[in-house]
Amino acid sequence: MDADFKDTEAFYDRLEGRSRDRDWPALQECLPRFLTLFDAHMAEKADAGGELNRLRGDILHHVRAQAANSPGLFTLTVPTGGGKTLASLGFALDHASHHGHRRIIYAIPFTSIIDQTAAIFRKLLGDDVVLEHHSAIDEEKWQQGRKEDRQQADKLKLAMEDWAAPVVVTTNVQFFESLFAARTSRVRKLHNIAGSVIILDEAQTIPRHLLRPAMRMLDELARAYGCTIILCTATQPALGKDRVQGGLSLEGRELAPDPHELARKLRRATVRMVGTMANGDLITQLEGEEQALVIVNSRKHALDLFREAEQARLDGLVHLTTRQCAAHRRQILDEVRSRLEGKQTCRVVATSLIEAGVDVDFPKVWRAEAGLDQIIQAAGRCNREGRRATEESIVTVFSSPDYPPPREIRSLMGDMERMRTTHAQDLQSLAAIEAYFAEVYWRMGGDLDREGILDLFTHSRKGTDYAFRTVAEKFRMIESGMVPVIVPWGDGAGDDEAREAIRLLGVPEKSSAALARALQTFVVQVPPEARARLVANGKAEFAAPAQRGDQFCVLKDEGLYLPDVGLLWEDADYLAAEQLMI
Known part of the structure; x- marks a missing residue:
């Protein structure tokens, strides 16, 4: 699919005299430089001294020492403050160097923390090798900068289609929903996910109602697609075969040194x-x-x-x-x-x-x-x-x-x-956390695949029955039951990015998909009935409905978005801002 898209693209580029920069350096070519940069950064941290830095250094050394282990599934259980982000990156670089992996993919559960992680990686490895791909990616700001920045933005947008960059920082939603999708545009990433080191940060946040299909997908990537997967968290979910039905082969695959002792030391x-x-x-x-x-x-x-x-x-x-x-x-x-x-x-x-x-x-x-x-x-x-x-x-x-x-x-x-009854003496211990997750998974039972996704992939002597489209509809990591309202928010420093993107909604030539990405960072999710009231009372409206339908609901009464609390949609739907002042 990816080759087909690119072939068509190249044909029309020749006709129209265009060229596109899709070239990214291969991870294996970059690794010597990455490792030199990483080692220099960690040496600088070690020079800062202090007990915590020494402990972080010990953890990093222990984790990296296992990089030659055979590819597959690993856990990295390090309490908050133990440096697990850098430890997991150090392991990924060393492991890829040993086993020839083709890229590093770092998946994060929340857009609220993806920026800080991507910034760390760019500072360490360089701006030109890290692709940050999530729903709030700030494309428009790149496009308004210098010529070099605009060219980099074009390259990043192309790389979002197939994850060709050597290092990809993304969200769990992008990662898993691409793997379970039934759209040709999403499947273009699959051949570049193959042969990757995949770090799942905050692994305990995988939605529990999708846990069994998610585990099956991780197992498939490790077993058949040459991937190494690291489940990285301070509160390691009990995903081993001995802990949950359909669990993963994690016995003897912990990277951290004595997680129980680390939980005590890093408390x-x-x-x-x-x-x-x-x-x-x-x-x-x-x-x-x-x-x-x-x-x-x-x-x-x-x-x-x-x-x-x-x-x-x-x-x-x-x-x-x-x-x-x-x-x-x-x-x-x-x-x-x-x-x-x-x-x-x-x-x-x-x-x-x-x-x-x-x-x-x-x-x-x-x-x-x-x-x-x-x-x-x-x-x-x-x-x-x-x-x-x-x-x-x-x-x-x-x-x-x-x-x-x-x-x-x-x-x-x-x-x-x-x-609290069984581990009253130490609720923060790793034993308490493991027992807790085991309790949660036992209680949920069949609800760990609540949508029945695994039952939608069957095979028999009569043939296969893979319900790809139904699965794509059912595998939704975000179940908010909410709908989006776009707010024309600015940072007070002359930044009119939201208003400019809203204006472009009225330009038919502009792609809805590109505008949706540009506007995602300015969205507030509200109950459907609240949005309906906002629209009915003239406080919000669907922009350019002739071209865009009901895709883009934009707040018209900006007084309902207050600087200190954000959007008030409850009874304030009907009020002007001055009526809210006391």
């Missing part, structure tokens, strides 16, 4: 379960802390708590949820990091989007009850760099009866409660 926080806390109780706690993070289970709870904290006149308040578009959230996280490093007042109220992999370091954290994996991920945002005493770095886990958790989290809370 940075103390978890305390305190029972019920109302918003007023949380605000009282925040008043006594200059820097603090509160993580709750819903956008409604986060907004209510933030507003009540504002009324209590708390300084340094920050609200961070998916009410804000991705571009706005990135700016907020940059500001939060700046405040934390500058020892300024910073009190953040957030949903779980801040938990997995986001590089922030708070002295104290409050977390609404959830599953054990989420609580441990929240603890990874507390004393991340180990600058404070563990016993003083408290993660307070509380319940909020006024804000019932979603059904899935409520079920995980029950599994967590059982761990």
